Amino acid sequence: KPRGELTCGVRFLVHPRSRLARGHPSAAVCTDCA
Known part of the structure; x- marks a missing residue:
């Protein structure tokens, strides 16, 4: 998986x-995939 x-x-x-x-509280968007 990426x-x-x-x-x-x-x-x-x-x-x-x-x-x-x-698994992250903020559920941030992946900048590498965005």
Whole structure:
């Protein structure tokens, strides 16, 4: 699965469709995939 980084530098798994960070409180959008 595609991965990205949040502004805080935390790495996370990205949903193929919603492109939302899974397991993150803010559910930030993956800047690498956006």
